Amino acid sequence: xxxxxxxxxxxxxxxxxxxxxxxxxxxxxxxxxxxxxxxxxxxxxxxxxxxxxxxxxxxxxxxxxxxxxxxxxxxxxxxxxxxxxxxxxxxxxxxxxxxxxxxxxxxxxxxxxxxxxxxxxxxxxxxxxxxxxxxxxxxxxxxxxxxxxxxxx
Ligand SMILES: CC(C)(COP(=O)(O)OP(=O)(O)OC[C@H]1O[C@@H](n2cnc3c(N)ncnc32)[C@H](O)[C@@H]1OP(=O)(O)O)[C@@H](O)C(=O)NCCC(=O)NCCS
Numbered sequence: 001x002x003x004x005x006x007x008x009x010x011x012x013x014x015x016x017x018x019x020x021x022x023x024x025x026x027x028x029x030x031x032x033x034x035x036x037x038x039x040x041x042x043x044x045x046x047x048x049x050x051x052x053x054x055x056x057x058x059x060x061x062x063x064x065x066x067x068x069x070x071x072x073x074x075x076x077x078x079x080x081x082x083x084x085x086x087x088x089x090x091x092x093x094x095x096x097x098x099x100x101x102x103x104x105x106x107x108x109x110x111x112x113x114x115x116x117x118x119x120x121x122x123x124x125x126x127x128x129x130x131x132x133x134x135x136x137x138x139x140x141x142x143x144x145x146x147x148x149x150x151x152x153x
Contacts, residue, residue: 009047024078074110111144
């Protein structure tokens with residue numbers, strides 16, 4: 001297996017991040033403008049990428065982490081199809097939760113498609129539980145589950 005390390009996203013990652021976005025999602029995608037903003041100017045976010053030794057990115061996790069340090073929110077998580085099933089998403093999530101715990105956040109929320117039971121199971125492994133069903137949450141009309149975990153701090 002290729003070895004990956006985790007680092008903060010940077011402006012030079014935009015092209016690869018958009019490729020991941022368009023490959024992994026068919027709706028509710030982060031736009032080019034949003035992506036450029038998120039990797040350069042966004043102050044209340046944690047944007048982590050997985051990079052191999054040849055500087056290719058396999059995936060990312062993006063979380064909003066507001067100044068009040070109460071509730072962080074995972075906005076997006078994606079791993080390119082050829083790298084799935086190797087616990088890379090779990091590796092990113094583990095790293096993110098270590099950062100959130102260090103910073104003192106109390107909760108983490110996220111939304112996940114109602115039909116996507118595999119991803120819900122992945123989040124359950126990290127302690128997330130279903131909180132609320134959000135009707136017609138996605139652009140294509142699918143409902144979402146809002147999930148929440150209580151962080152350790
Ligand atoms: C969801 C996603 C990020 C998971 O990435 P991944 O690196 O394959 O996940 P992991 O390998 O860390 O999975 C951890 C566990 O969940 C299971 N799992 C998670 N997603 C799965 C999937 N799509 N298919 C099969 N198993 C999956 C794994 O088998 C593994 O279980 P195990 O610990 O018992 O072996 C990836 O499938 C993806 O990018 N999907 C498209 C984008 C998306 O839907 N993102 C989520 C938005 S809420």
